[in-house]
Amino acid sequence: MSLGSASKAINAPAAVREKTRVAVEAAVRKLGYIPDASGRALASRQSRTVGIILPTISNVVYSAFVHALHKVLAGHGYPLFVLAHEYDADLEAAYVRELIGRGVDGLVLIGTDHRAQVHDLLAASATPHIFAWSIDEAPAFNALGISNHRAMEALADYLISLGHRRLSMITGAVIGNERARARVKGLEDAVARHGASLATVLEMPLTIEGGRVGFAEWLARKDGATALVCATDLQAAGALDQARLAGVRVPQDLSVTGFDDIEFAALLSPPLTTIRMPIDQLGHDVGAALVALMQGGAPFASRELHTGLVVRASTAGPVSSPK
């Protein structure tokens, strides 16, 4: 029996006589043969693989997304390779290169703000790809996500409707991150629209610790704000903890909000008022859209998914001004 027949027996068992198929299967088992993906990819020009490049794997909101995405992709026989660049735009570009060089059939990127080189690489290689998460500053095609701007406006509207007139914010670094930018902008716009004021905007790491440090710094400024808006639930969790340590009562002395509605948001004390990211739906839709693209579908018009305001106990009307 020839090499070619063996190849066929493995990849198209139907196009081969039962006898040779069985023979090949036996040999495979006996020899512990594992097809070499490199040879296969080289010859067939495809890898049956999709990659996703995350800002970080340490924020559960991203790992929850990977989880949801994984489910639909695995159903189509695509293993999902995960890479994290830790908010380093150059590293992200390097990873895009790496993955394209590896011949991934599809690629998922988070957000819409990437190095120009990333777009060049994607275009030159014609790799099917999706920009997931955000439609702020989105290209006309292949972006699937929420409007961070609108979501934050809705949150601000709510706080202002409670009677807050002076707000402050802890955000993440805005360069290279349109989500952070749009959240700040949404808050600014809502505040301006209502004639309220934005006292302080602090840039901190998008982590629990970042929220802790941000809260401490905000407190030291005594800026008179009665509500503290955080760019993520992680930061809000840190801020809440630091508030407790500092003796600032939430929500009596200060309202605190997050963004994402991670599972832990409801378990904090007090439970966190936040914006719900439709993570499962996003994972599902991105997976489906990517599969369509990989099967030769045309680029799709950028599509918006909707968020919701989740009111819990970390917000209330202002009564006394905080320390």
Place this chain on the structure above:
Amino acid sequence: MSLGSASKAINAPAAVREKTRVAVEAAVRKLGYIPDASGRALASRQSRTVGIILPTISNVVYSAFVHALHKVLAGHGYPLFVLAHEYDADLEAAYVRELIGRGVDGLVLIGTDHRAQVHDLLAASATPHIFAWSIDEAPAFNALGISNHRAMEALADYLISLGHRRLSMITGAVIGNERARARVKGLEDAVARHGASLATVLEMPLTIEGGRVGFAEWLARKDGATALVCATDLQAAGALDQARLAGVRVPQDLSVTGFDDIEFAALLSPPLTTIRMPIDQLGHDVGAALVALMQGGAPFASRELHTGLVVRASTAGPVSSPK
């Protein structure tokens, strides 16, 4: 100029004349050339890549580990490909196959309990690999982690020293998971040693929701336990939340414990008594050991890392028996 020279200019810039190097660099930039990893892997027999296969990406304790591991591997120029099998042993084996087929230079697996096929694959391909997390039921070589058994004994000793005589446990599925097994066994052994008793052991998913359901079921049994030991912080978080809903006061009516000491453990209410996993150290050590292996080092004797008991407010002596 020949193809061979171009290859050298890219991979060993020092072994080539400055002039040709510059020429190649210019051409690379001009053409937007990306080396094809398949061809490269095929010819060189190595991929400069390492893979890690996780039980799940949804438990922060694993993503924190990936984060730590990533840091040391990236420093050596190895991108880390992450796969998650969601506690499906067959899928894990398939992924091992997949990664070996892809020619990863190194592989990290979680825990020591894997399909026999996994060990065969690893041996046949001579892929450098490490079993991270646990030394329970560990092979003599290449395992690096904690003793779940001893850690749980220490926790149980502590609870019993508080005066608890009747304990119950929520664990994860124990088949295919030596960590869950060792944690149950550690509790059983400590209880037996002190002449205390283990009222109920419930197998639940290793998630927040699993903890919620487990708590509800435990409560319905009215088994008289005064302390509820959970196999992970995630389960404990769910149990705590469900206790609050059910009006069971922690720690007055019931002590609750976790395992892992994830960042959120300190932010729950009440803050969780738990076992600290030395995640950063584990990530660092596993990374260093794997690099050594990939550079041709000999297999290393399995090594134990140490855990610590973290006492917070979710535990206290038994006063009244719970509802």
Place this chain on the structure above:
DNA sequence: TTGTAGGCGTTATCAT
């Protein structure tokens, strides 16, 4: 249905 042969993009060997 099966065998044969060429080539995928890269590196490695060996002369030059």
Place this chain on the structure above:
DNA sequence: ATGATAACGCCTACAA
């Protein structure tokens, strides 16, 4: 220091 050439393992025509 460079150029030619033979692999690497697999797939895919195409011929038998």
